Amino acid sequence: MSSSPSQSAEDYLERIHELIEEKGYARVVDIASSLKVKQASVTSMVQKLGELGYLKYEKYRGLILTDKGREVACKIQNRHETLSRFFSLFGLDAETQKQDIEGIEHHLSPETVEMLADLAQFFEDDPQMLRMFRQFRSAAKRKAG
Numbered sequence: 001m002s003s004s005p006s007q008s009a010e011d012y013l014e015r016i017h018e019l020i021e022e023k024g025y026a027r028v029v030d031i032a033s034s035l036k037v038k039q040a041s042v043t044s045m046v047q048k049l050g051e052l053g054y055l056k057y058e059k060y061r062g063l064i065l066t067d068k069g070r071e072v073a074c075k076i077q078n079r080h081e082t083l084s085r086f087f088s089l090f091g092l093d094a095e096t097q098k099q100d101i102e103g104i105e106h107h108l109s110p111e112t113v114e115m116l117a118d119l120a121q122f123f124e125d126d127p128q129m130l131r132m133f134r135q136f137r138s139a140a141k142r143k144a145g
Helices: 007-023 028-035 039-051 067-089 094-107 110-125 127-144
Strands: 055-058 062-065
Touching: 007 028, 007 039, 007 062, 007 067, 028 039, 039 055, 062 067, 067 094, 067 110, 110 127
Parallel strands: none
Antiparallel strands: 055 062
């Protein structure tokens, strides 16, 4: 975990950031229940993230992200939002999107995410092109089926 955080560390940072935004604080018990992991696992990851300078524990406030931790969490959040925006254009249902995003988001380079953001913007700015693509897909499905 030298230069950038591992996949599970990213998940923790993203979740901690979301909890702080939602509730104003992030407790080990909340992180554990939302990530469906044991509190002991959260505690050891939180210690690791603390040692790496991504977060710190403050008495009465709980876990807080450092600037470094917040920067990573925001990047992850942006990546997630970009993928969600992109997949939404094509009418994929929410559950499929969620599973796909969780499956691929850690494996995409920043360049690929940027390209998908641009492609989403392209289709959003040109709804006619999006309609043409959807019609093309429907026709292709009918041919194949």
